[in-house]
Amino acid sequence: IMEIEADKPIGYGAFGVVWAVKDPRDGKQVALKKMPNVFHNIMSAKRVLRELKMLCYFNHENVLSAVDVLPPVDSPYEEMYVITQLMHTDLHKIIVSQQALTTDHIRLFLYQILRGVKYLHGARILHRDIKPGNLLINSDCRLKICDFGLARLEEPDESKYMTQEVVTQYYRAPELLLGARHYGNAVDIWSIGCIFAELLSRRILFQANSPVTQIDMIYNLLVDSNVAPSQQFSHRSNSTLDMEARAQLYQSVSRLPAAPSTFYHLAPNMTHEAAHLISRLLVWDPSKRVSCTEALRHIYLREGRLRYHTSLCRCCCITAEGIRHAADHEFEAMPDMVFDDSYEDDLRTVDDVRNAVTDFINSQPCGRKAPLRINPNSAVFPRFVASTVAHSHPVPTSSKMA
Numbered sequence: 001i002m003e004i005e006a007d008k009p010i011g012y013g014a015f016g017v018v019w020a021v022k023d024p025r026d027g028k029q030v031a032l033k034k035m036p037n038v039f040h041n042i043m044s045a046k047r048v049l050r051e052l053k054m055l056c057y058f059n060h061e062n063v064l065s066a067v068d069v070l071p072p073v074d075s076p077y078e079e080m081y082v083i084t085q086l087m088h089t090d091l092h093k094i095i096v097s098q099q100a101l102t103t104d105h106i107r108l109f110l111y112q113i114l115r116g117v118k119y120l121h122g123a124r125i126l127h128r129d130i131k132p133g134n135l136l137i138n139s140d141c142r143l144k145i146c147d148f149g150l151a152r153l154e155e156p157d158e159s160k161y162m163t164q165e166v167v168t169q170y171y172r173a174p175e176l177l178l179g180a181r182h183y184g185n186a187v188d189i190w191s192i193g194c195i196f197a198e199l200l201s202r203r204i205l206f207q208a209n210s211p212v213t214q215i216d217m218i219y220n221l222l223v224d225s226n227v228a229p230s231q232q233f234s235h236r237s238n239s240t241l242d243m244e245a246r247a248q249l250y251q252s253v254s255r256l257p258a259a260p261s262t263f264y265h266l267a268p269n270m271t272h273e274a275a276h277l278i279s280r281l282l283v284w285d286p287s288k289r290v291s292c293t294e295a296l297r298h299i300y301l302r303e304g305r306l307r308y309h310t311s312l313c314r315c316c317c318i319t320a321e322g323i324r325h326a327a328d329h330e331f332e333a334m335p336d337m338v339f340d341d342s343y344e345d346d347l348r349t350v351d352d353v354r355n356a357v358t359d360f361i362n363s364q365p366c367g368r369k370a371p372l373r374i375n376p377n378s379a380v381f382p383r384f385v386a387s388t389v390a391h392s393h394p395v396p397t398s399s400k401m402a
Helices: 042-057 091-096 103-122 186-201 211-222 243-251 260-266 272-281 292-296 299-311 342-346 350-363 381-386
Strands: 002-013 016-022 029-035 066-070 080-085 135-137 143-145 372-374
Touching: 029 042, 042 066, 042 080, 042 342, 042 350, 066 350, 066 372, 091 135, 091 186, 103 135, 103 143, 103 186, 103 292, 103 299, 186 260, 186 272, 186 292, 260 272, 272 292, 272 299, 292 299, 342 350
Parallel strands: 002 372
Antiparallel strands: 002 016, 016 029, 029 080, 066 080, 135 143
16 A cells, blocks of 8 residues: 655645645645544534535536545544645735736636636536635646535525525625525626636725625625615615615615626726626626626637637647647536435434445545555654644745746
């Protein structure tokens, strides 16, 4: 049995710590995610199992997937380990850095985000925490969506309650802020719109210190400037309202998409095409937001698609004439089948989940590679198993974005 030795921490997600390690089977650097306290309660256990199954299900260039799943170190065990591809940095670090971020970069990043989320939505998966820190970037500008600790399948039954405390506040859609008991994949579309604006301006679009202030900021940008004076409600007049009263007040106002001109002031490099796309992503009414498929057709993304499919993708081929091409339906691939979470119906106790996790780990083939296990004799193993929060991993100076 071959071993894998922990090297250094690179980051952390909703339910785990990630370390950079070397895979001894091929010498390549990979990411080792430790998921601690998996069986703390039934809810967290089911979420970890769901994330693990999703990582093994994904097969898309713009979505992080599992390379391997490792057996537990101890028995009985409370931790799980999964290996994924290793990426250099994330979009948040790029946005707050001094590194130049050109229009070409923005188009390319946004195209890959929408391409990956389209794949997720095609599998009926809601990510529910799309934010710059969960968008991993390599030095060649390849992007992968990560951290599925809060992801779940769409719920077709509108009478069923869905968790409201999802999505990092700055990227949370109005319906979540107002306490919607049911929602759909439009919550991810809203997050993408916020990220798009942040890429253009290099600052968070709705940076509020509370959900109440957050919803007021959104309202004042999208609705207040686009309605008649008799219908306007200032932030000051709303300051004494509770969230329930706000919901009633805001639902009484027409919420058609804001005009593109609403967004011109957000960034000095804002073009009409960019503003038009943002105006279709950041729509108060979730039923009126564009889908990923519709957004990917937008003229703003034409250059991003061309750049991705002429230099980065693996879906296009080279003909005898040396020309790369792919059929239109291959540019933004959909999953072969939807993700199946019916297994959760039989999970009623923590022990049920523990058994399901064990069965899943044991059922995973290691491809054509020899199986791995954690090396508890490694000099850094004590620090690895004790880590709960890790430091970020900077991009090497020799690996600037192309």
